Amino acid sequence: MQSTPPATASRDDGSVDPAQGREVSGELALALYEQMVVARLLDERVIALQRTGRVVQHSSALGEEAAIVGAAAALGDEDWVFTGAREVAAALWRGMPLVAYAHHVYGTTLDAACGRNAPDPPFWKAARVASVSPLVGTQIPHAVGVAWAARLRKRDVAVLVYFGDGATSSGDFHAGLNFAGVTRAPVIALCRNNGWAASTPASRQTGSGGFAAKAVAYGLRGVTVDGGDVLSVLRVVREARGRAAAGEGGTLVEAVTEPLREGEVSAPSERDPLERMRRHLEARGLWGAEYAGRLSAEVAADVDAALAEAAAAEVPGRDTLFDDVYAELPWHLREQRERLRAAAAGAGT
Amino acid sequence: MQSTPPATASRDDGSVDPAQGREVSGELALALYEQMVVARLLDERVIALQRTGRVVQHSSALGEEAAIVGAAAALGDEDWVFTGAREVAAALWRGMPLVAYAHHVYGTTLDAACGRNAPDPPFWKAARVASVSPLVGTQIPHAVGVAWAARLRKRDVAVLVYFGDGATSSGDFHAGLNFAGVTRAPVIALCRNNGWAASTPASRQTGSGGFAAKAVAYGLRGVTVDGGDVLSVLRVVREARGRAAAGEGGTLVEAVTEPLREGEVSAPSERDPLERMRRHLEARGLWGAEYAGRLSAEVAADVDAALAEAAAAEVPGRDTLFDDVYAELPWHLREQRERLRAAAAGAGT
Amino acid sequence: MNMVEAINDALRQEMRRDGRVVVLGEDVGKVGGVFRVTQGLWDEFGDERVIDTPLSESGIIGTAIGMALYGLVPVPEIQFADFIYPAYDQIVSELAKLRWRSGGEYTAKMVVRAPVGGGIRGGLYHSQSPEASFIHVAGLKVVCPSNPYDAKGLLLAAIRDPDPVLFFEPKRIYRAARGEVPEGDYTVPVGKAAVVRAGKDVTVLAWGAMLYEALAAADQAVKQGADCEVIDLRTLWPVDIETIVESVEKTGRVLVVHEAPRTCGLGAELITLVSERAFVHLQAPPARVCGLDTPFPYALEMEYLPLAHRILPAIIETATF
Amino acid sequence: MNMVEAINDALRQEMRRDGRVVVLGEDVGKVGGVFRVTQGLWDEFGDERVIDTPLSESGIIGTAIGMALYGLVPVPEIQFADFIYPAYDQIVSELAKLRWRSGGEYTAKMVVRAPVGGGIRGGLYHSQSPEASFIHVAGLKVVCPSNPYDAKGLLLAAIRDPDPVLFFEPKRIYRAARGEVPEGDYTVPVGKAAVVRAGKDVTVLAWGAMLYEALAAADQAVKQGADCEVIDLRTLWPVDIETIVESVEKTGRVLVVHEAPRTCGLGAELITLVSERAFVHLQAPPARVCGLDTPFPYALEMEYLPLAHRILPAIIETATF
């Protein structure tokens, strides 16, 4: 019961219409594809590490890469991004190095978060990718707050915030988008509707039918897009970015995705967003066997090198626990640090 | 920017169309009017007591009586009601005695809540008027929970929950109505839109324009009604009650009201819901000067007697503080009770 | 049986016995919850008694209050105790105060279940122990079992208790703590602690997963001449003050172990209670070995937790003061 | 000047000095808030710096975090501290942990203002003192002034502090506590207590509105031979441990007064800190005179509050132990 059919540039075979796509340069089209390939391989590798127990927790994006990368690609450098747990590729797209993410996965001394968080999501300050907790929905008001502040400061800065269909039930989805509507904050709220919140289907998440329809409740624009079609996502989010720049306020984008189960990855389906983009590139003459071979070798080398480097790195030392609770170490933490040192010394560790 | 014009049976002069109203018996029409008259006078009296400092806090309903009474009148005996702070008249309509409310206002030993709460809202268990806190919005999921439970038990019980326009911003409005949509709980959510939450206008409460429009986000039916027109409110809520009985789920009713400022009461405007109903009764030949005189004398006598009785009653004793924290008094509260007794004895009180 | 199985058994038995009992929460239905505690209940009792809810903890507790008002006995699950905070208002402002503010006319008895504690590499947001923030609020009971027998018996008692109970399940020992569990119906009373190791020198108060660390430390301490009495609180509030005070009057020394941050944790309350009541018996400063006053870390969680190697020196220090 | 005026003065001065400071909350704009603390700011600074928000405490704190991330310095108001719980998750899970979880890269400094405490016949939901539930959570600072001078100086210090600060304003003395307040800029340091009455027999720790009850009791106690040293904590966390311990080492006796419920309140932490550090100096059991472990009552609020007539016997008992 979508209010409007999802925006899509896909043809019947699922591939993205090359005519449609010509508004996107060949260079950008390839970059989008390559980012999705990186994301896919990274997910596969980390999932494998998770199976061995070497990595404890990972939120993969298998089959949802187009929604994530397409949205990120619509932003400018000054814009901010708040991810949910699965939008690692958005941070990578904006320039977070692969190896930095690998350090996050292993929680090493070189992790920007000092190994303090379980993996996902990472953050990357240089690219305005914010620190987000795994608590579902809490980042939405933060994103609105940044956008609102930028608007108060009269800067053309927009904020993209990702979340899942499950997150729309959270109180903070409501609070955030309601504030966005009232303040006309330039926010783009991207709901990745993959049909499920853990084991709970979207039909038990809301009685509304579609998620874009919820925009009405806040006076935001709502739009549904085919989340397997990277170019359509890019276009829709670019439009939303344009509205933000024009002072027309926020947009709720529902990107409908079809996540792949882990077993499905090796046998790509017609609906796989990578395959769809591949066929688009092929139709534009941008894809060939040689390119494909070179790309997958390069990507594998990069990803494996990053993960290997991080796997060999050290975990942070005991004392680092006490830093950054406050700007300066107060007396009680100084004492607790001393006591911990003494106990460790006593235990011979 | 209402999606639909508010449902109303009012004629140009503001009075309720007698033709429209004939679906309502003369007896019921008079009862509705009389309940509004009681509510009005009670508010005036308690406001006066507040001015003297004898009553600390009161949430009046001046000018909003029709929305409150009309909705309450649409329910059956087995139905439940959750009020906000201003819907005292709904409890009275369902049978809470005036004197019981008066005891609540003064927090006496005969207050059902043992003088534990500051005034408003009261509750009345015999009539399924629930205990509600003054925290804005928290009662909405409670109401949905009762409705949901009734549905699970296959009973034809519906739940009416009142709240203001400000409450629509609360996380619990979202949680409650979202659960209602998913569970198809037979709930009637009555948003009394009086245009303001304390000093904050509805335009800073939401970007949505109307409040009924928010129903879409939950898959509920949304309807806007002229909240100054008691018969229209009754009709709209009866319809919602019918949908609940038919298993069609919940309804969000936005009753648009025009609250009177305290100074305005003595000079009734054309838009005053009491005046509007009076003219309706007059048109139906149900109203006359003699009736009016008798009614206002009776109501004044009842209200004043109730308030006088409660004013003379005692406040609860010290020991009652410790009851009902738990079903049985645990050791620490027994100790605290003893210590308090001792301190009071020492201080000679 | 392990803890998961024991809790599951308690839920199943009580749902069979009492048709008013319903389970609700995120993913508690078909898949049986993240930790599989509700596994199989959906098959047996159907989706009207084992209910997957939308992703809103405030909605879960808020609607459960309504269900309880109507006469059902909800057993909501919060997937991790770290996610309980969106429902904090519904719990402390509504659930805890309902009986009192309505002069006893309305009540909403329920058991809120939530896995607590660290040790499974969950990091900041999957490891916390929030008991103190609920004990501070009048009107709630708080329980935390350390073994399968108590888990089943306490949960049955909690579901039959007239007051709202928070039932915190130490996830680190969900499967590691095993023991005999009677098949049939039995209860472990809410409000009673257990002396799990008798001793004469130092009273050690612990609960949940850290009980085992306290016991391990006690085993080592005895070799160094300190004989600990270890008490498993089981019910955190109202705490079994008699058992505690009796023990401290005997040992003259007390040490509290808990995972939650040290400052304003339950340890402070326990030490204060003991100081108020057994002051003349105290021969050493009361001691705490707790989680740190930092968020709960990922890579360094074993540094954060008050494990045996941190408890032992504190025992010795207390014993030899 | 009274407290309301002093806080207003601090806000105005800091908003003039620092263009990043914005005030937001329910009804803080044109009407200047329920207690008129922000009165006149909207006229001077306009609706882009003094902002009426929708009715959502979680939204207020959540968006303020975003504003702070962008570089503004928000001073959100929660209309009554009792309404802070819908924002509890944003405060304890997000605001408190942001600096730590981002390795110091992201911070969201802000001052959350909220009126606390009873004594104005507000009943259950307009009278609470929730400090302990925030002190238990690592990463927050908590302040509670007792007089206009401190209120202004502490608020200026708090707004300039790099960490998130909860600024609790004792509403009972909003207008009753009056005193000289310098016109210009000055700060009262966060983390420093004040010895407001020197004495040698019993150390009394108090803050906010109850400070005056403690002082009144101390005045009476001295006639009965007990000379109290009364310390106004001013900053509740991190507390000024040096001043406290120094005093208790001198007096050998300690008593804590607070409005919040007794169990797991800040009093328990203070007593435990003292017991841990000054055990050998303690000549009497540490004592607490607190709010009751019941919800906050309406008709009987003067029974609930730890007023002088309840503090006095506890002082005498402690002094003569």
Ligand SMILES: Cc1ncc(C[n+]2csc(CCOP(=O)(O)OP(=O)(O)O)c2C)c(N)n1
């Ligand atoms: C406040 C909160 N409640 C529950 C969880 C547990 N949880 C983590 S992810 C998830 C499902 C999220 O679904 P959705 O938002 O649709 O995102 P998806 O995983 O489908 O990408 C749940 C319930 C959480 N992290 N935070």
Ligand SMILES: Cc1ncc(C[n+]2csc(CCOP(=O)(O)OP(=O)(O)O)c2C)c(N)n1
């Ligand atoms: C959670 C919470 N936040 C703030 C308040 C303070 N407050 C009481 S009534 C009110 C305005 C409510 O407006 P609305 O819902 O429109 O109801 P109305 O007063 O207009 O009937 C506010 C902000 C409160 N009681 N609870």
Ligand SMILES: [Mg+2]
């Ligand atoms: Mg999903």
Ligand SMILES: [Mg+2]
């Ligand atoms: Mg209103």
